[in-house]
Amino acid sequence: MKAIQHIGYGEISESIKFSEIEKPTINKDEVLIEIFAASVNPLGIKVLNGKWKTKKNYTLPATLGYDVSGKIVAVGEHVTGFNIGDDVYTYHNKQGTFAEFVAISQDNISLKPKNLNFEEASSLPLVSLTALQALQRGQLKFGDKILIHAGSGGVGSIAIQIAKAKGAYVYTTTSTDNVEWVKALGADRVIDYKTEDYKTIVKDLDIVLDPLGDPYTEDAFKVIKEGGKVISLVGPPDEETAKKMGANQDDLKQKRQKITEQMELKSASYSLVILKANAKQLDEITQLVEAQKIQPVIDKVFPFKDTLKAFLHVKNGRTKGKVVIKMK
Template sequence: MKAVQHIAYKEISESIKFSDIEKPSINKNEVLIEAYAASVNPLDIKVLTGKLKMRKNYTLPAKMGYDVSGKIIEKGENVTNFNIGDEVYAYVDKQGAFAEYVSVKQNIVSLKPKNTTFEEAASLPLVSLTATQALRRGKLKAGDKILIHAGSGGVGSVAIQMAKTTGAYVYTTTSTDNVQWVKALGADRVIDYKTEDYKTIVKDADMVLDTLGNKYTEDAFKVIKKGGKVITLVGPVDKETANRMKLNFFARTYLAWKRRKVTKRISEKAAYYSLVLLRPNSRQLNEITKQVESEKIKTNIEKEYPLKDAINAVLHVANGRTKGKVVIKIK
């Protein structure tokens, strides 16, 4: 089958290869999906640039891609939730979505929303699950004020819609070119970071969803109220998460040193701080399907590329400033 592989840690254009590889087999708890579409995420760029190279069992060459949509063409003997021919989508935690066929555990697959194309469905799993898990970690509720950074990005654009459905007041940051588009998503106050300083506008927020990291993680504590929450996707690993990861003493000590500035900010604001590490969750994806079908969440695809041109799709995302999602059309 045709697939995109990660072959080296070099410049991105030299790290990816369009290959013919063996079609995956399935075990008794998996389904085989004939892929119709996949989408590119910043996480794919992190993989290519070596930021996740220490992950267990990750060796090159490796298949790429986390988001897939398509039709089930085979199922294992223990699969009872799906039938051959079902149209599905999934966040593929073991990667492999940039290919003609993808094997996936049945417990992380969901039926795709009936009112979406395969391309639209493929744009959803990673970003919508990330937004869901982040907002739930922060226990966002009606009446809360939340700042969501990078409102035109994949996670940000979905998180805005979810937060508004919850009944929260939403601040978000974006560039001048995207202000009107982000307003249309429902954000209450769109901050043009090229002309405005969000730190002078956002005051006493209940929660910040930090999608940018670095100085933005530390500065998040300047805009939350006493006892507020900072939920990060890219900031330092918090103590609770480090313990859940079952790291050894030396690793936990190093991470404690890395987050020392954040630890000081937590203490000053009596704040709650947490790093969200995305986990596949078909129950949550089923809920997202309902939200999409009821039009509480709408997708936005900036550009589509054919599978043979997947390298340019990845480079598009690597260049940053993507408005919504970039999708690879496979079939």
């Protein structure tokens, strides 16, 4: 079968190629999905740039891609709840969705929302699970005030919608060109970072969702209330997460020093969210989509043959929502 594979580090045009690889086989707990659409994430760019060089289980060549939507064409003998012909979607934490077929555990997949096509569905798993897990880590509840940075990004655009569905008051930041369509996602106050300083507008927040990192991680503590929460997607690991990662605590304590000082001043909490595949949470996303409380935000759809162009488009960093690759 055809697949897009990571073959080396450096310029994107020299790092990926079309390959002919074996069609995957499934074990007793897996399903085989014929892929109709997949989507490109900034995480994929980081992988190409060498972020995963140190991972023991990551070897080249490696088939790229995390998000997928498609049709089940085979099921393992222990699979229950799914049948051949089901339309499904999922986040595949092992990569491998930029291909014609992929084998995935039944524990990680969900039925595709009935009101979405395959391209729309493939845009959701990584960003929607990231947003939901971040908001759950922050224990978001009805009436909370939250700042979600980068509202026009893949995670931000979905996090806004989930937060509004849960009854929060949502502030978000974006550039001038994106203000109106981010407002249309439901944000209560859209801050144009090119003309406004969010730190003079928001205060006493319950939660800040930070997908940007320094200095936004540290500055988040300036706008939360006493006992507020800062949830980061890119900052240094908090102590609990670092332990799970087996990271060197001494090194991380130094990296977290400023954050720790801010936490103590505000009696606040800080967490780094590391995405995990979760079918039950994806089922929750499906329910929100089918209830029309969440809608996918797609920047552009590329045919499979133009996957390189899709990567370069994402690398430019000016996308509104997600970039999708149409396989079928």
